[in-house]
Amino acid sequence: MLISYAVRRLLGAIPTLLIIITLAFVMMRIAPGGPFDGERRLPPEVEANINAAYDLDKPLHEQYFIYLGRLLKGDLGPSFRTRDFTVTELIASGLPVSVRLGLSAITVALLLGTTLGVFAALRQNRPADFSVMAIAMVGITIPTFVTAPLLTLLFGVYGVNLFGLEISLPVGGWNDGALRNMILPVTVLALPQIAIISRLTRGSMVEVLRSNYVRTAKAKGLSSFRVVTRHALRAALLPLVSYLGPAIAALATGSLIVEQIFGLPGIGRYFVQGALNRDYTLVLGVVIMYASLVILLNLVADVLYRVLDPRVRYEG
Amino acid sequence: MRTAGTVQGRSLWVDARRRLMRNKAAVASMIILGIIALMAVFAPLLSPYTFDEADFTLVSCAPGWWPGENVLCHADGAHWFGMDRVGRDLFVRTLYGARISLAVGLVATCVSLLIGVAYGATAGYLGGRIDNLMMRFVDILYSLPFIFFVIILMVVFDRNFVLLFVAIGAVEWLTMARIVRGQTLSVKQQEFIEAARAAGVGTAGIIGRHCIPNTIGPVIVYVTLTIPAVILAESFLSFLGLGIREPMTSWGVLISEGANSIQQAPWTLIFPAGFMAVTLFCFNFIGDGLRDALDPKDR
Numbered sequence A: 001m002l003i004s005y006a007v008r009r010l011l012g013a014i015p016t017l018l019i020i021i022t023l024a025f026v027m028m029r030i031a032p033g034g035p036f037d038g039e040r041r042l043p044p045e046v047e048a049n050i051n052a053a054y055d056l057d058k059p060l061h062e063q064y065f066i067y068l069g070r071l072l073k074g075d076l077g078p079s080f081r082t083r084d085f086t087v088t089e090l091i092a093s094g095l096p097v098s099v100r101l102g103l104s105a106i107t108v109a110l111l112l113g114t115t116l117g118v119f120a121a122l123r124q125n126r127p128a129d130f131s132v133m134a135i136a137m138v139g140i141t142i143p144t145f146v147t148a149p150l151l152t153l154l155f156g157v158y159g160v161n162l163f164g165l166e167i168s169l170p171v172g173g174w175n176d177g178a179l180r181n182m183i184l185p186v187t188v189l190a191l192p193q194i195a196i197i198s199r200l201t202r203g204s205m206v207e208v209l210r211s212n213y214v215r216t217a218k219a220k221g222l223s224s225f226r227v228v229t230r231h232a233l234r235a236a237l238l239p240l241v242s243y244l245g246p247a248i249a250a251l252a253t254g255s256l257i258v259e260q261i262f263g264l265p266g267i268g269r270y271f272v273q274g275a276l277n278r279d280y281t282l283v284l285g286v287v288i289m290y291a292s293l294v295i296l297l298n299l300v301a302d303v304l305y306r307v308l309d310p311r312v313r314y315e316g
Numbered sequence B: 001m002r003t004a005g006t007v008q009g010r011s012l013w014v015d016a017r018r019r020l021m022r023n024k025a026a027v028a029s030m031i032i033l034g035i036i037a038l039m040a041v042f043a044p045l046l047s048p049y050t051f052d053e054a055d056f057t058l059v060s061c062a063p064g065w066w067p068g069e070n071v072l073c074h075a076d077g078a079h080w081f082g083m084d085r086v087g088r089d090l091f092v093r094t095l096y097g098a099r100i101s102l103a104v105g106l107v108a109t110c111v112s113l114l115i116g117v118a119y120g121a122t123a124g125y126l127g128g129r130i131d132n133l134m135m136r137f138v139d140i141l142y143s144l145p146f147i148f149f150v151i152i153l154m155v156v157f158d159r160n161f162v163l164l165f166v167a168i169g170a171v172e173w174l175t176m177a178r179i180v181r182g183q184t185l186s187v188k189q190q191e192f193i194e195a196a197r198a199a200g201v202g203t204a205g206i207i208g209r210h211c212i213p214n215t216i217g218p219v220i221v222y223v224t225l226t227i228p229a230v231i232l233a234e235s236f237l238s239f240l241g242l243g244i245r246e247p248m249t250s251w252g253v254l255i256s257e258g259a260n261s262i263q264q265a266p267w268t269l270i271f272p273a274g275f276m277a278v279t280l281f282c283f284n285f286i287g288d289g290l291r292d293a294l295d296p297k298d299r
Helices: A002-029 A044-053 A060-072 A087-122 A127-141 A144-158 A179-209 A212-219 A224-236 A238-261 A268-276 A280-308 B012-022 B024-041 B090-126 B128-142 B146-156 B161-187 B191-198 B203-239 B251-260 B267-294
Strands: A160-162 A165-167
Touching: A002 A060, A002 A280, A002 B128, A002 B146, A060 A280, A087 A127, A087 A179, A087 A224, A087 A238, A087 A268, A087 A280, A127 A179, A127 B267, A144 A179, A144 A238, A144 B203, A144 B251, A144 B267, A179 A224, A179 A238, A212 A224, A224 A238, A238 A268, A238 A280, A238 B203, A268 A280, A268 B146, A280 B146, B012 B024, B012 B267, B024 B090, B024 B267, B090 B128, B090 B161, B090 B203, B090 B251, B090 B267, B128 B161, B146 B161, B146 B203, B161 B203, B191 B203, B203 B251, B203 B267, B251 B267
Parallel strands: none
Antiparallel strands: A160 A165
């Protein structure tokens, strides 16, 4: 049942991915200008040679099928602008950075978000609840590209003295993923997610705490800690699983900004740069990469939801 | 003409307005938003300076009242928010940014409203296989990483201004369509639709005159939440350098410039970011207030 559902979803992702590839391919190609437009006009023979080498002289539909054929073999083609590098190599060099950023951010967001949400729900309509929800509102409304420079200014440039501890963090760079370099980008990326997750958790926790089985557990004389952790929390965290899909998509978008601001060597920065340079294969490669990641993780979240909540039927 | 003694009936809207007016956060937000909108509209009258005139003697100058000595220079006169890095008045530029951002918010939301309502109402009312097909299409679009396509679109069409509106609006209509479809599905079962059909009103007439007006509550709520989302999307694009062109400006452009010179001139970030944050807050509070006012059973 579960496996057939997963397989059906996986098959359903293929047309979606094909639409994405086609759309991105067509849109890049109708753009005026090409990857080899430079300051200097190339001699016609040289230009013809370059175009032939990259199959650019063939009709568009033929190029499209050549690309798809290569893609089936897992080959994303050569980068048009970054000489001597294939797109696969470029993505492989950036992906670990992006994935590590994203995973750290979602982990931090889940831990802090659920804790804050539960904390607020247990003190519903009291000052603690209101202040947590007010902070969450701030986190949701203030975009990444505002928090990033502000936090940089605070912790990177001025330096903050917290409890006699001088905190000064690097304002950018990757430095092989050193913890010091990770803190600011991960914080910026996680903040909106912490806010959303804590709101979600609070909402469902408030509802669960009112339900009969929680009252029963309390009536049995269990300690309130046990009631919360063993009984209420499991049901309350369920809606979070279905939020994971959108969260991952949001992290992918956020990483475009964060990687640019902090100068991190992830794949997000290849995208904008590639689009501006008309590096057809690089843009397509990054889009395909992101799209399949988002689709795949959405699928995992949906399957997980069905495992955790037997009330959901296998349809659609 | 009201005569004494008759009982005035209260419609849903009168009730909703009363509830909304009792919500202090929402009312305060509406007032603040109104002030920001008025300032944006009358921006040229509020300052002696223009948005694109550069005064090279005042490059990156702090506002006259700025505390602290470690700034390049202090601008006085009516330069309340200081100067940007090419010596343009930041107060006027922030207000012009508000013009663009609010305009993008309104226009793109209208685009998404038109497409979403028409699409959702049609799918919901026709039902059956057509509904299935139409919503399946929405599902597929949902799974596309849209911001990437908007980025490609902006690059391809060389930051075309009108296209920016259309592109963002075209992304935002999906949720609207889903909401309207759901509402239409429940509305179309009711007797007055039956009555209209019996009276010989055509399909288009029923959808336009009877279904859509009855879906308006949730749609209004969603509109107030779409506007800030659109403003954010535009700022996001402008921040990446794909939105509005110089010398015109938007909050996204200003924030991006401010972020680059945050060490020497923090005011270039603080004012535009502050204006944008306040606006986004206001829309969110109004949206929450409207939801509580129109759907009191949720409280």
